[in-house]
Amino acid sequence: MRMSYEKKKGLYGYGFIALWFVGALMFFIIPVIQSFIYSFYDVKPDVGALIMSPLGFANYKRAFATDPDFRVNLTSVLGQTAWQLPVILVFSLFVAIIINQKFRGRTFARAVFFLPVIIATGPVYAIITGNLDTSGTADAEQFSTMFSSDMVDELLEFVGIYGFNDQLTDMLSTMTSDILNLVWKCGIQIIIFLSALQGIPTSAKEAAAIEGATSWEFFWKITLPYVSPMILVNLVYTIIDTFTDPTNVVMEQVLSVQDDWRYGYSAAMAWSYFAIVLLAVGIIFAVMNRIVYYDD
Numbered sequence: 001m002r003m004s005y006e007k008k009k010g011l012y013g014y015g016f017i018a019l020w021f022v023g024a025l026m027f028f029i030i031p032v033i034q035s036f037i038y039s040f041y042d043v044k045p046d047v048g049a050l051i052m053s054p055l056g057f058a059n060y061k062r063a064f065a066t067d068p069d070f071r072v073n074l075t076s077v078l079g080q081t082a083w084q085l086p087v088i089l090v091f092s093l094f095v096a097i098i099i100n101q102k103f104r105g106r107t108f109a110r111a112v113f114f115l116p117v118i119i120a121t122g123p124v125y126a127i128i129t130g131n132l133d134t135s136g137t138a139d140a141e142q143f144s145t146m147f148s149s150d151m152v153d154e155l156l157e158f159v160g161i162y163g164f165n166d167q168l169t170d171m172l173s174t175m176t177s178d179i180l181n182l183v184w185k186c187g188i189q190i191i192i193f194l195s196a197l198q199g200i201p202t203s204a205k206e207a208a209a210i211e212g213a214t215s216w217e218f219f220w221k222i223t224l225p226y227v228s229p230m231i232l233v234n235l236v237y238t239i240i241d242t243f244t245d246p247t248n249v250v251m252e253q254v255l256s257v258q259d260d261w262r263y264g265y266s267a268a269m270a271w272s273y274f275a276i277v278l279l280a281v282g283i284i285f286a287v288m289n290r291i292v293y294y295d296d
Contacts, residue, residue: 039267050263059268070269073249074276081242081280084182088238089231092186096193097223110194114187185241189234196230197223232288236281243277 003011039059041052063070099109200222208218245251250273258266 035267041264043263059265092189100197196227200226228292
């Protein structure tokens with residue numbers, strides 16, 4: 001059978017896509033659909049099969065009405081994300097602006113800030129954070145203290161205002177003691193901001209220099225508008241990355257219930273959590289999309 005060269009190339013493309021489609025269908029699409037179906041049933045394992053008893057929306061009502069742990073954990077994750085989000089974005093933009101400058105060792109500095117992305121899920125991170133269960137290292141807890149800090153507590157106590165505002169003190173203490181985790185979550189965001197900074201046209205820089213703009217004015221009038229689309233991208237990425245972190249308490253509860261063979265209730269919590277994540281992303285996208293500067 002004769003066919004043109006263009007059709008042959010098209011068949012090669014469909015062949016490569018078919019491999020991905022089969023994998024996505026078997027290992028993602030079908031499990032997602034099954035998980036959504038499980039959320040409306042009481043699923044119990046049996047020999048060679050699963051016994052499914054219909055419950056309607058009972059699993060969802062249980063998650064929000066009768067299970068206090070899920071509500072508390074969900075509130076905790078939402079509050080933690082609320083203060084981590086601006087800290088990660090501001091720090092990422094700050095570092096990106098610095099390593100975008102010309103100085104000796106710039107390549108090494110960029111590699112250092114991106115290195116956590118490579119090893120953040122490995123045993124090195126487990127040792128640094130003192131996770132003895134996964135690292136199996138007896139001295140991991142002592143080693144992890146190198147990366148924790150209680151300087152804010154000591155500073156507040158030194159100036160005599162420690163305990164003046166318990167909520168503020170707790171928030172500052174949490175931020176500083178968890179600073180390593182925050183820095184290690186900024187690698188991708190720094191790269192995205194760096195690419196945006198390098199995309200600022202030379203004409204805009206030259207025009208600002210001719211007009212005598214200061215560095216402060218250049219940041220607010222040139223840099224920030226041009227990187228604002230990437231701020232939206234990093235917001236969405238950071239929200240999803242934080243909410244789907246397997247170490248947060250909601251994810252731990254979902255996985256714990258699943259390990260306890262309660263597949264239906266676990267699926268209901270997971271889908272409820274998924275809806276909340278989508279809602280948060282939608283709100284951020286709707287708000288930020290109105291103030292983002294797009295260079296037509």
